[in-house]
Amino acid sequence: MSQQGFVAKRIQNDIAESLVNLTVTTKSFKALGALTTMNFSILIRLVVLLALLSPNAYAQEGGVDFSGLYERIYQIQVVSKDAGSKSSIGSGFQVSSEGHIVTNYHVVSAFVNAPNQYNIKYATYDGQFGFLELLDFDIVSDIAVLKHPSPAAEAFELSSSIPAKGETVYALGNPGDWGIVMVPGPTNGLVEHSYEDRVLFSGSLNSGMSGGPSLSHDGKVIGVNVATAGSQLSFLVPVAKVHALLEKQRQLSQESFNVEIAAQILAWQQVRVQELIDMPWKSEEFNGKDLFGALRNDFQCWGSTNESDTERKLELVRKYCSTGDDVYIDSGINSGQISFSFRHLKPVKVNDMQFSKMQSLSMYSENDLDYEHATNFACETDFIEAEESTADSYHRVVTCIRAYKKLKGLYDSVVMVMSNSGSEVFKKQLAMSGLKKDHILQMNRRFVERSL
DSSP: OOHHHHHHHHHHHHHHHHHHHHHHHHHHHHHHTOOOHHHHHHHHHHHHHHHHTOHHHHHHHTTOOGGGGGGGEEEEEEEETTTOSEEEEEEEEEOSTTOEEEEOTTTSHHHHHOTTTEEEEEEOTTSOEEEOEEEEEETTTTEEEEEOSSOOSOOOOBOSSOOOTTOEEEEEEOGGGSOOEEEEEEEEEEOSSOSSOOEEEOSOOOTTOTTOEEEOTTSOEEEEEEOOSSSSOEEEEEHHHHHHHHHHOOOOOGGGHHHHHHHHHHHHHHHHHHHHHHSOOOEEEETTEEEEOOOSTTEEEEEEEOTTOTTOSEEEEEEEEEESOOEEEETTEEEOOEEEEEEEEEESSSOHHHHHHHOOOOOOOSOOOOTTTBOOOEEEEEEEEOTTOOTTEEEEEEEEEEEBSSSTTOEEEEEEEEEEETTEEEEEEEEEEEEOHHHHHHHHHHHHHHHO
């Protein structure tokens, strides 16, 4: 019998046994007039609920005593050297006898970006503390490898694959500095609309559980937790990513952290963006214009209109498409976003002169970097004659680019194509972050050509 079938059978047996006991008790209580039908129904529901809320017991029946694994989870702390207190926390777990500990990159990102200001420490279940060394990280996959100076005798075993869709796994971690907890839940295969492989997990992974392991019924690690806001929608980094990082057997120097971040993002973008440049952009109509929609499976598109606004002065139809992936670098700093939008505007309660004055060349970047991390945008404007060749028909193309200061070779870009034709305006924008210059030029050229 499968582990899931065994659990289901055990639940049925427990419920049946409890109902027998309840029947006997009910007869006694009814004689006293103390138990109503409603109370009996409530008790039945409680029995069922208690049976379903005992995953640890059934995990033990499956051959693994998960209760002993709680003690093998570390709390990972990034500690301010000046304040002497932790500034962020997560979870981690040992995967080798040499003391290699796996966690999320974002858990230790403050140290990576400012190693002179922070240390990385561990805390055990019984109150022991110590310092950890950062060996390596994969910023795109959001994992990191640390080194424990005095490793424990036991380590978690890594699985060779992720479980089948619908199989229950068990996530361990320390949410909110409250202690180690286990969260059971089914896996749902890989996340759709994502370029990177991530496992969709139906379990509430709260802040602090990031970096902890998710285990199959046999106790092997199948992924690394990525905590969300505690909703029933979380993600796991597939165990294959952990295997790949450990196999590199590297020990990065603190001086190389920024160089490594830039190199990893550029390597990821090289394949990801080049595919977009080389592939056909399938035509899709937008409000009467031959444009395009989701370029690839990792894009999602949304549309809106102000048609229901009875006081509107302009008619607005809008479409926005973006990728489902970006790269977390540090607090408030993300990169790798790609998005484009189309907006069609027509006057409703204003004349042509008023409509023209209302048009602004507002552009947005998907990445809110401040001047500490990036230069100001440098922009150029070109005008292209429209095919209609009328006096009030033209295309205005504005291209802006800025450079990252600490991550050499990375750039952000925004390009806007504003097409005026009589009393209507089309605005088409492409925004990208964390690309090399050559890719920006090629993507901008492709976008402009398809937008005219």
